Amino acid sequence: MSDRFAQISISLASIAREFQVRGWAVGTSGNFSAVVDREPLRLAMSPSGIDKGALMAEHILMIDQQVRVISGHAAKPSDESPLHIRIIQERGVGAVLHTHSIWNTILSDLHADEEGLAIEGYEMLKGLEGVRTHEHREWLPILENSQDMSALADSIGGTLRKHKSAHGFLIRRHGLYSWGENLAQAKRHVEIIEFLLEATGRAYLIRKPQVRS
Amino acid sequence: MSDRFAQISISLASIAREFQVRGWAVGTSGNFSAVVDREPLRLAMSPSGIDKGALMAEHILMIDQQVRVISGHAAKPSDESPLHIRIIQERGVGAVLHTHSIWNTILSDLHADEEGLAIEGYEMLKGLEGVRTHEHREWLPILENSQDMSALADSIGGTLRKHKSAHGFLIRRHGLYSWGENLAQAKRHVEIIEFLLEATGRAYLIRKPQVRS
Amino acid sequence: MSDRFAQISISLASIAREFQVRGWAVGTSGNFSAVVDREPLRLAMSPSGIDKGALMAEHILMIDQQVRVISGHAAKPSDESPLHIRIIQERGVGAVLHTHSIWNTILSDLHADEEGLAIEGYEMLKGLEGVRTHEHREWLPILENSQDMSALADSIGGTLRKHKSAHGFLIRRHGLYSWGENLAQAKRHVEIIEFLLEATGRAYLIRKPQVRS
Amino acid sequence: MSDRFAQISISLASIAREFQVRGWAVGTSGNFSAVVDREPLRLAMSPSGIDKGALMAEHILMIDQQVRVISGHAAKPSDESPLHIRIIQERGVGAVLHTHSIWNTILSDLHADEEGLAIEGYEMLKGLEGVRTHEHREWLPILENSQDMSALADSIGGTLRKHKSAHGFLIRRHGLYSWGENLAQAKRHVEIIEFLLEATGRAYLIRKPQVRS
Numbered sequence: 092m093s094d095r096f097a098q099i100s101i102s103l104a105s106i107a108r109e110f111q112v113r114g115w116a117v118g119t120s121g122n123f124s125a126v127v128d129r130e131p132l133r134l135a136m137s138p139s140g141i142d143k144g145a146l147m148a149e150h151i152l153m154i155d156q157q158v159r160v161i162s163g164h165a166a167k168p169s170d171e172s173p174l175h176i177r178i179i180q181e182r183g184v185g186a187v188l189h190t191h192s193i194w195n196t197i198l199s200d201l202h203a204d205e206e207g208l209a210i211e212g213y214e215m216l217k218g219l220e221g222v223r224t225h226e227h228r229e230w231l232p233i234l235e236n237s238q239d240m241s242a243l244a245d246s247i248g249g250t251l252r253k254h255k256s257a258h259g260f261l262i263r264r265h266g267l268y269s270w271g272e273n274l275a276q277a278k279r280h281v282e283i284i285e286f287l288l289e290a291t292g293r294a295y296l297i298r299k300p301q302v303r304s
Numbered sequence: 305m306s307d308r309f310a311q312i313s314i315s316l317a318s319i320a321r322e323f324q325v326r327g328w329a330v331g332t333s334g335n336f337s338a339v340v341d342r343e344p345l346r347l348a349m350s351p352s353g354i355d356k357g358a359l360m361a362e363h364i365l366m367i368d369q370q371v372r373v374i375s376g377h378a379a380k381p382s383d384e385s386p387l388h389i390r391i392i393q394e395r396g397v398g399a400v401l402h403t404h405s406i407w408n409t410i411l412s413d414l415h416a417d418e419e420g421l422a423i424e425g426y427e428m429l430k431g432l433e434g435v436r437t438h439e440h441r442e443w444l445p446i447l448e449n450s451q452d453m454s455a456l457a458d459s460i461g462g463t464l465r466k467h468k469s470a471h472g473f474l475i476r477r478h479g480l481y482s483w484g485e486n487l488a489q490a491k492r493h494v495e496i497i498e499f500l501l502e503a504t505g506r507a508y509l510i511r512k513p514q515v516r517s
Numbered sequence: 518m519s520d521r522f523a524q525i526s527i528s529l530a531s532i533a534r535e536f537q538v539r540g541w542a543v544g545t546s547g548n549f550s551a552v553v554d555r556e557p558l559r560l561a562m563s564p565s566g567i568d569k570g571a572l573m574a575e576h577i578l579m580i581d582q583q584v585r586v587i588s589g590h591a592a593k594p595s596d597e598s599p600l601h602i603r604i605i606q607e608r609g610v611g612a613v614l615h616t617h618s619i620w621n622t623i624l625s626d627l628h629a630d631e632e633g634l635a636i637e638g639y640e641m642l643k644g645l646e647g648v649r650t651h652e653h654r655e656w657l658p659i660l661e662n663s664q665d666m667s668a669l670a671d672s673i674g675g676t677l678r679k680h681k682s683a684h685g686f687l688i689r690r691h692g693l694y695s696w697g698e699n700l701a702q703a704k705r706h707v708e709i710i711e712f713l714l715e716a717t718g719r720a721y722l723i724r725k726p727q728v729r730s
Numbered sequence: 731m732s733d734r735f736a737q738i739s740i741s742l743a744s745i746a747r748e749f750q751v752r753g754w755a756v757g758t759s760g761n762f763s764a765v766v767d768r769e770p771l772r773l774a775m776s777p778s779g780i781d782k783g784a785l786m787a788e789h790i791l792m793i794d795q796q797v798r799v800i801s802g803h804a805a806k807p808s809d810e811s812p813l814h815i816r817i818i819q820e821r822g823v824g825a826v827l828h829t830h831s832i833w834n835t836i837l838s839d840l841h842a843d844e845e846g847l848a849i850e851g852y853e854m855l856k857g858l859e860g861v862r863t864h865e866h867r868e869w870l871p872i873l874e875n876s877q878d879m880s881a882l883a884d885s886i887g888g889t890l891r892k893h894k895s896a897h898g899f900l901i902r903r904h905g906l907y908s909w910g911e912n913l914a915q916a917k918r919h920v921e922i923i924e925f926l927l928e929a930t931g932r933a934y935l936i937r938k939p940q941v942r943s
Contacts, residue, residue, distance in 0.1 A: 109783065113753075114326075118431045118496035142488065144322065191428060196503045201512050214875055214904035215830060218757045224877045225903065236427055238437045264438065265427035275781065283757035290835045295510055297934055299840050327539075331644045331709035355701065357535065404641060409716045414725050449640055451650045477651065478640035508723055540752075544857045544922035568914065570748065617854060622929045627938050662853055664863045690864065691853035721936055 096162070099125045099135045100151035102274045106188065107137060111144035115190040115285065119143065120266070122169035125186040125274050126179060132156040136168045136175065170240065174268065177244040181251040184270040186277035191266040194289040199233050199261035201292075207232040207254075208261070210287045218283045219258045220276060231284065232260040259284050309375070312338045312348045313364035315487045319401065320350060324357035328403040328498065332356065333479070335382035338399040338487050339392060345369040349381045349388065383453065387481065390457040394464040397483040399490035404479040407502040412446050412474035414505075420445040420467075421474070423500045431496045432471045433489060444497065445473040472497050522588070525551045525561045526577035528700045532614065533563060537570035541616040541711065545569065546692070548595035551612040551700050552605060558582040560602065562594045596666065600694065603670040607677040610696040612703035617692040620715040625659050625687035627718075633658040633680075634687070636713045644709045645684045646702060657710065658686040685710050735801070738764045738774045739790035741913045745827065746776060750783035754829040754924065758782065759905070761808035764825040764913050765818060771795040775807045775814065809879065813907065816883040820890040823909040825916035830905040833928040838872050838900035840931075846871040846893075847900070849926045857922045858897045859915060870923065871899040898923050 107123050110116045119140050127133040136154050137146065152163035158172045169175075175187040202208040210216065211228040219229065232250045237243045243262075250260055258280050259269035269284055271277030316336050323329040332353050340346040349367050350359065365376035371385045382388075388400040415421040423429065424441040432442065445463045450456045456475075463473055471493050472482035482497055484490030529549050536542045545566050553559040562580050563572065578589035584598045595601075601613040628634040636642065637654040645655065658676045663669045669688075676686055684706050685695035695710055697703030742762050749755045758779050766772040775793050776785065791802035797811045808814075814826040841847040849855065850867040858868065871889045876882045882901075889899055897919050898908035908923055910916035 114499070117499055118428060118492050120428060120431060120496075142491065191499070193499070193503050193506060196426065196428075197507050197510060200507070201510065212903050213835065214901070215757060215759060215835075218759060225875050236438050262427070264425050278781065279757045283759075286753070286756055286830070286832070290832050292506075292510060293832060293931075294836050294839070295513055297836060297840065297931060300934055327712070330712055331641060331705045333641060333644060333709075355704065404712070406712070406716050406719060409639065409641075410720050410723060413720070414723060449651050475640070477638050505719075505723060508726055540925070543925055544854060544918050546854060546857060546922075568917065617925070619925070619929050619932060622852065622854075623933050623936060626933070627936065662864050688853070690851050718932075718936060721939055 093127065096127045096133075096135055096151075096153055097148065099127060099274070100148035103135055103137065103151055104146045104148045106274060106278050107143040107146040110188075110190055110281075111142070111146075113192075115192045115281075116143040117191070120191040122171050122175070122189050123187070124172070124175040124179075125277075126184075127153060132176070132179070133161060134172075134176065134179070136172055138163075139167050139169045173240045173244045174247055177247050178251065178268065178270055181248055182270060184277070185272050186274040187268065187270045188274075188277045188281045189266055189268050190281055190285065192285055192288070194292045195261055195267040195285065196264055198288050198292055199263045199265065199267075203233050203235070203263045205233075208288075208291070210291060213287055213290070215283050215286055215290075218279055220271065220280070221256075229287075230254060230257060232257055234260060234262050236263050236265045306340065309340045309346070309348055309364075309366055310361065312340060312487070313361035316348055316350065316364055317359045317361045319487060319491050320356040320359040323401075323403055323494075324355070324359075326405075328405045328494075329356040330404070333404040335384050335388070335402050336400070337385070337388040337392075338490075339397075340366060345389070345392070346374060347385075347388065347392070349385055351376075352380050352382045386453045386457045387460055390460050391464065391481065391483055394461055395483060397490070398485050399487040400481065400483045401487075401490045401494045402479055402481050403494055403498065405498055405501070407505045408474055408480040408498065409477055411501050411505055412476045412478065412480075416446050416448070416476045418446075421504070423504060426500055426503070428496050428499055428503075431492055433484065433493070434469075442500075443467055443470060445470055447473060447475050449476050449478045519553065522553045522559070522561055522577075522579055523574065525553060525700070526574035529561055529563065529577055530572045530574045532700060532704050533569040533572040536614075536616055536707070537568070537572075539618075541618045541707075542569040543617070546617040548597050548601070548615050549613075550598070550601040550605075551703075552610075553579060558602070558605070559587060560598075560605070562598055562601065564589075565593050565595050599666045599670045600673055603673050604677065604694065604696055607674055608696060610703070611698050612700040613694065613696045614700075614703045614707045615692055615694050616707055616711065618711055618714070620718045621687055621693040621711065622690055624714050624718055625689045625691065625693075629659050629661070629689045631659075634714075634717070636717060639713055639716070641709050641712055641716075644705055646697065646706070647682075655713075656680055656683060658683055660686060660688050662689050662691045732766065735766045735772075735774055735790075735792055736787065738766060738913070739787035742774055742776065742790055743785045743787045745913060745917050746782040746785040749827075749829055749920075750781070750785075752831075754831040754920075755782040756830075759830040761810050761814070761828050762826070763811070763814040763818075764916075765823075766792060771815070771818070772800060773811075773814065773818070775811055777802075778806050778808050812879045812883045813886055816886050817890065817907065817909055820887055821909060823916070824911050825913040826907065826909045827913075827916045827920045828905055828907050829920055829924065831924055831927070833931045834900055834906040834924065835903055837927050837931055838902045838904065838906075842872050842874070842902045844872075847927075847930070849930060852926055852929070854922050854925055854929075857918055859910065859919070860895075868926075869893060869896060871896055873899060873901050875902050875904045 123137045125135045153161040208231045214225045216227045269280040336350045338348045366374040421444045427438045429440045482493040549563045551561045579587040634657045640651045642653045695706040762776045764774045791807045792800040847870045853864045855866045908919040
């Protein structure tokens with residue numbers, strides 16, 4: 092086991108536990124990966140079926156491009172590993188994080204008809220890599236959910252090619268995928284998109300009272 | 305005290321503390337059990353009246369099928385122990401967890417007239433044992449509350465026989481019962497059902513603004 | 518410093534920190550007390566102006582019935598100490614806890630015209646001392662706020678005599694006071710009342726969609 | 731490195747981590763400062779781009795009035811350092827804290843047309859320095875957002891001179907700035923204003939049911 096894999100596994104497990112505490116990866120949901128080597132691809136991947144609130148570095152698996160386990164002895168890698176690999180191939184990124192939050196679930200359904208959701212005018216957008224101003228308009232694509240991982244991977248591939256500047260996407264009534272050059276950037280992107288989804292959803296609910304101001 | 309009971313007690317107390325932090329077992333509410341032996345039944349059971357945020361393994365009691373204390377010296381087992389035992393008998397499961405959350409309380413009341421609540425179309429449903437697709441429709445039965453534990457146990461027995469595939473049920477304005485083959489699975493089920501109840505309740509509130517899209 | 522005062526101070530500080538984390542005592546708000554001796558009255562009291570998230574046992578003051586500091590060297594006891602003393606005198610209880618939560622603030626305003634709020638039909642009510650069934654109707658009185666501590670103490674005295682079975686009261690746009698025979702019971706009462714206020718407030722917002730069921 | 735800078739850095743990092751846990755500084759957002767020396771100005775400042783949930787004292791930079799790094803080796807000080815310096819100059823305060831919360835984001839947009847938001851009648855207002863009664867009316871100014879830090883600093887300067895008694899201000903769809911004589915007071919002010927914004931926002935949503943009372 093390389094030092095780099097060991098180091099990445101510690102970070103990956105720490106992010107998973109933090110997200111579980113926030114309620115973004117409860118019920119063993121959520122999956123998380125980071126690139127260890129590119130040629131050939133070696134990916135640190137969270138295992139399937141383990142409580143993310145108790146995930147430790149030693150649970151992290153190393154897999155290859157065909158989702159074969161190269162090292163680690165947890166039961167098996169996440170079922171959604173092919174989706175992570177597709178995102179890494181399409182975007183050339185170093186880490187992919189997938190969360191199931193209340194607000195990403197609700198908004199992924201509410202805006203499914205438009206196949207996406209525009210978020211603009213928020214300072215928090217500047218935290219997305221390459222964004223320089225709050226006037227940025229981020230389009231967050233929404234895909235239909237599927238249990239056919241191969242079809243879903245192809246659908247993701249098409250979405251990523253169509254929306255070159257997207258920092259994440261939603262799967263309907265399922266969750267958020269975001270990514271980054273490394274785990275720190277991917278975590279930042281997830282936290283920003285989750286924040287903006289919650290702010291957007293709560294803003295939909297609120298109306299200023301007539302009698303006040 | 306068997307090693308198995310000791311081990312189960314550590315896990316049971318850990319789950320109780322985590323649920324208390326989430327607000328699902330405040331005010332000494334909530335109760336939690338796991339099977340130590342089946343023949344005769346020996347059940348690790350959380351005690352009555354103790355702050356679940358401070359529950360430690362040494363507070364867990366071992367009881368038999370008649371709710372007699374076999375080992376442990378906390379005051380007394382939870383008043384709802386007979387409900388746990390009934391669920392274990394009906395379902396043959398290894399662990400039963402009961403939570404009082406804001407959202408399970410609200411939805412148990414809102415849908416009481418229909419005697420249950422259907423949840424379907426969410427990826428999170430796949431975390432329920434035996435469910436293979438988000439297209440699954442989970443019926444979460446709702447029972448009227450009662451202080452007659454024997455009557456309530458019978459009502460639960462009838463509900464479980466009628467709804468063979470249910471992974472949990474609600475008691476009106478009272479809380480959620482869920483279970484699993486073991487504590488890890490039962491915890492997963494509780495987290496999933498709580499997540500889906502919150503997502504359902506919050507989705508009821510929200511409407512997409514006309515002016516946006 | 519007596520062992521009993523030392524022990525109570527540890528518990529008092531622990532409760533204060535837990536409540537601050539929950540958002541019930543932010544901005545140095547909230548104050549907490551427990552009886553050390555009754556004849557003459559010796560009260561362990563949280564100090565004024567200290568971050569409750571960082572409150573330690575050594576910050577707790579011992580005061581007498583005239584709010585004079587008997588031991589401890591923090592700046593001064595909470596301004597609301599006379600309110601704690603009045604509750605202890607009226608009810609003969611051993612601990613008084615005062616929280617500022619979002620939901621107690623909102624409901625104390627929403628129901629101020631009726632001078633109180635009825636909560637009934639919830640299983641959680643059974644956690645209030647002496648309550649045997651969820652069918653219990655708890656009347657939570659609401660008092661107008663005042664900066665005249667002596668007038669407010671008298672108003673509290675009148676309220677407690679009028680509502681003999683109340684387990685707490687609200688001060689309008691200010692917060693909740695609850696109490697118990699000891700700190701554990703008082704903490705239980707606060708958590709239950711805060712839970713029921715949040716459940717009540719959120720239930721006001723929600724409506725079942727027509728198209729579902 | 732002075733003892734005073736070292737001490738301030740520990741407190742600054744601790745506040746940042748606590749605010750990140752509350753969701754007020756996720757995605758590396760938020761920035762935090764405290765005065766080490768006034769003549770010439772030496773300011774302890776949080777660095778840009780670091781996860782505030784993992785911010786440690788050794789990450790804190792010491793900068794001068796021109797935002798030059800005097801000590802510390804993290805990448806660079808926060809881009810919003812000039813805004814902190816302007817507030818310190820205008821108000822003579824010892825600490826400035828800037829948060830991005832869901833509720834400050836929503837209310838900064840909802841009340842942007844009135845260029846501010848009045849909050850009055852809450853006991854929590856008394857925690858703001860110099861406020862003696864809940865009858866106080868706090869005007870929280872709202873500024874338009876800008877990426878021109880120099881223009882934004884001037885806009886802040888004008889706002890602070892116009893609203894001499896304000897304890898904070900909002901930048902539209904961006905966040906809250908508050909301050910205090912020292913870090914403890916600034917933290918208290920942030921927690922109070924965040925509490926009052928959440929209470930205000932949630933109170934806008936709620937209506938008392940007709941059938942109850």
